[in-house]
Amino acid sequence: MTVLGIDDWGIWSAYLLCILGAIFSVVYGIINWNKGDEEVYPEDVRWVRDEKKAEEEV
């Protein structure tokens, strides 16, 4: 079987899987676009504050 001008299934399957992987990523992102919202906890705020401090020092 030849796909997109490539005879070896070991190659064309990789070619197609790359595209399918990207499509899966897009679909996953869209389906979960509004999911995963979280409350901001004190440890999250502390992390941002410390990160900023460390960046400014360097």
Next chain:
Amino acid sequence: MDNVFILTIVVVVYLLMISYLGYYGYRKTKNALDYLVAGRSVHPFVMALSYGATFISTSAIVGFGGAAAMFGMGLLWLTFLNILMGIIIAFIIFGKRTRKIGHNLDAHTFPELMGRRFQSSFIQGFSGLVIFIFMPLYAAAVLIGAARFIETTFSSQINYNVAILIYTLIICAYVLAGGLKGVMYTDALQGAIMFVGMMILLVMTYTKLGGVVAAHQALGAMAAQVPEKLIAIGHMGWTKMPTLGSNLWWTLVSTIVMGVGIGVLAQPQLAVRFMTVKSNKEINRAVSIGGVFILSMTGIAFVVGALTNVYFFTHPEFGKISMAVAGGNIDKIIPMYINSALPVWFVYVFMLTLLSAAMSTSSSQFHTMGTAIGRDFVERALLRGKYPQYTVLVTRIGIIFGVIATVILGYKLPGSVIAVATAIFFGLCASAFLPSYIGALFWKGMTKAGVIASMLTGFLGTAFWLLFIHQKEAEAMGLCKLIFGKSTLTGFPWTVVDPIVVILPISLVVAFGVSFFTQKLPKEHIEKCFKHV
């Protein structure tokens, strides 16, 4: 093309643009706290492009693109793993827990995350030291990729040695302008430039070669042109996988595809990116952009890399396959193709593409090296947190040493080295850190002893394999010959099997095995680590 004047203008304008954006981003992050509390967050486009630009560098485009010109389109398996491991698994499975556990432990570097998770200064210091010592290898791969392009583009005025210095100066200017802060906006702009540049490259290449199917068929028809020495080690053509179990097959599958494809999960400079987002929502959204971005980077680089053979072979001026045109140095193939096959205006566009790809990765590498030695090794492991006032100084010195080591490697390393150097670093990170990282995120029962044993096994095992078993490195280092009088300790196929295939599973077994029999971490510490997870 020899116009260094235009290069200078292009680079200066580009740096100004990046600096402005860095400043804009800096002002924004000044209010990051309010920003976070106000419930807004970094746009997922910005997060995904920033991650992607840090991940993808000249190593992937120039180095692995050149490798595709030699190995053929089998490298697309690496693109598949880049998307599956580097985006889907890294974001959805690893990213969310890394962010939460990192915040719970107030960890800001990868070694700090591991050290605090397992309550061990040794773990933090050892990880930092491994990163500081070996990351210059990967940083050099990125540097060489950029320098090869500058060298090829301005061949009559700039040689390779000068090109390395030019790129080093550009990266220093960029870092001094604030690039080291890793401001997401600059990374995101660089990611956007990379995306546009690579898309144009793909369309132009397929158009030049008569379309998708015609181009692939033309490449398939060139199987007879494969050099004898490559046929002898398993090469069957550029649109075919190498012979199963052959020398070339093992190199492609174990070193290039698995080494880099799996190693991405334990890349210290990438893991910390997840901590910068506010919630899992941003990570979910970023998956969509990340997948498309990686496809458009390595997918295009590898397809175009393989297809350069059709261009060079059918071109009357060359009439040879890519490797022969590049004089055997595969790192030169992509730069030569861009300069020879594509219009001058695109060479400038591609220059920006590569500059963006290199700078976003280089700056994060130097930042990671600096914090690895300053914050992780010296402050925590060596001084046991007693003199934090010296951390900034040591970090800065660490960055300078990192840059110097990288430049020296850039001069000393041989040709065709970009993909190999990258693969060694990625493989080492996988074997040394991945089992413990998995345990840190997913198994409350993993112990400090288990992690130490696994890290030492992964590190020492990989070093042993590269010095005494894996032919290419063992021969180059010469230690095995010196001690045992022969270049490697074993015969084929082990001499071409990458350490990741053997050492990573051993490191995994050690991590989990030792953890079963050693003292567990205190319950209250585990609860703190996994709070709100």
